[in-house]
Amino acid sequence: TMDFGKVIALTGKNGQGKSTFAQCLTGLLKTKKDSVFLNGKKLNAKKRLELSYMVLQDVGYQLFTESVADEIALGKNKKISAEQKAQRADTAGGTPTAEAVLKAMHLTELKDKHPLSLSGGQKQRVSIGAAVSSGARIIIMDEPTSGMDYFHMKETAALINACRAADRLILIISHDFEFLSLVADELLLMEKGKIVSQTAFSAAQAEKIFEQLRSDGEEGKGLL
Numbered sequence: 001t002m003d004f005g006k007v008i009a010l011t012g013k014n015g016q017g018k019s020t021f022a023q024c025l026t027g028l029l030k031t032k033k034d035s036v037f038l039n040g041k042k043l044n045a046k047k048r049l050e051l052s053y054m055v056l057q058d059v060g061y062q063l064f065t066e067s068v069a070d071e072i073a074l075g076k077n078k079k080i081s082a083e084q085k086a087q088r089a090d091t092a093g094g095t096p097t098a099e100a101v102l103k104a105m106h107l108t109e110l111k112d113k114h115p116l117s118l119s120g121g122q123k124q125r126v127s128i129g130a131a132v133s134s135g136a137r138i139i140i141m142d143e144p145t146s147g148m149d150y151f152h153m154k155e156t157a158a159l160i161n162a163c164r165a166a167d168r169l170i171l172i173i174s175h176d177f178e179f180l181s182l183v184a185d186e187l188l189l190m191e192k193g194k195i196v197s198q199t200a201f202s203a204a205q206a207e208k209i210f211e212q213l214r215s216d217g218e219e220g221k222g223l224l
Contacts, residue, residue: 002186004137007160007170009184009201013213017193018173019057022140025171026052053136057143059127060116068118068126069111072098075130095135096163104159105129106152120147128156132163139163140171145179157182177210 002008010018023029025036027048036043043051053075056062065071102108105125110118115126124147131139145153153176160170160183174180180187184201189209199205 002169002171004169005164005166006185007164007172007183008186008188009180009206010171010173010188010190011175011180011209011213012190013216016190018190019142021190021193022054022142022171022173026054026138026140028054048138051136052138052140053131053134055124055127055131055139055141055144057146059123062127063115063123066114067112068107068115069098069102071115071126072101072107072129072133075132075134095165096132096159098133101129101133101159104155104162106155121149121152124148125152125156128159132159137167138169138171140173142173143176144172144174145176150178153179154182175210175213177206180206 010021012018020029024031024034025048027043027045030045034045036048038051063071065074096104102111105128107122107125107129110122115123118126124144128141128144131141144156148156157179160172164170170183172180172184180201181203184206187197187199187201187206187209188195189197197209
C-alpha cells in the first residue's frame with residue numbers, strides 16, 4: 001500500500017524488478033497479473049496512464065520538442081479529464097507554473113536550447129521539470145539524480161518537496177542516499193520482484209539498508 005501525499009523511495013539491487021514494477025504501476029507495461037487499486041477501485045492500464053507521469057532512466061527517449069521551454073510546456077499540457085482538473089483545483093499550489101519550474105531547475109537560460117543538445121544532467125532536469133509541471137497524480141522517477149552534481153541534486157529535491165500535494169504520490173527509484181534523505185517519507189526494499197520491507201524513512205535505517213546493498217554489490221561485482 002502506498003499513500004498519496006507522500007514521497008516514497010524504492011531501492012534494491014539491480015535486476016530485482018524495480019523499473020518493471022514502476023512501468024506496471026503507470027500502465028506503460030501491461031501484464032495479466034497486475035492489480036492496482038485506488039480508493040478501493042481497480043484501475044486498468046489506460047486509466048493509470050492518464051493519472052501518471054514517469055521519468056525514465058534514459059531520459060533521451062522522452063524528450064520530443066524543439067526547446068527546453070516547449071518540453072516543460074508539454075508536461076503542463078498533458079491531457080487530463082475534466083474530473084481530474086476538478087480534483088486538482090483544490091491542490092493547485094502543488095503544481096508549479098512552467099516558469100517556476102524553469103527557474104527552480106536552473107533552466108531559464110537554456111529555455112531556447114534543443115533538449116537533445118544538453119548534457120546528461122541537464123536533460124535529466126528537463127525531464128523532471130516536465131513531470132512536475134504535468135501535475136500528474138502519480139509521478140515516478142527512475143534514478144532521477146543520475147548525472148547531476150550536488151548543487152542540482154539539492155535543487156531537484158527542493159522542487160520535489162515544493163510539488164507535494166495531498167492527492168499526489170511521488171515514487172522515486174534510487175540508490176542516492178543523500179538525495180533520498182532530503183525527500184523521502186518511506187523506504188521500500190525490493191528483492192526478486194517483491195517488496196520485502198516498507199518502513200518510514202529514517203537516516204539510520206536507510207543507511208543500514210544502503211550499506212548492505214553496497215556490500216552485496218561489491219561481492220556480486222556491481223549489482224547495485
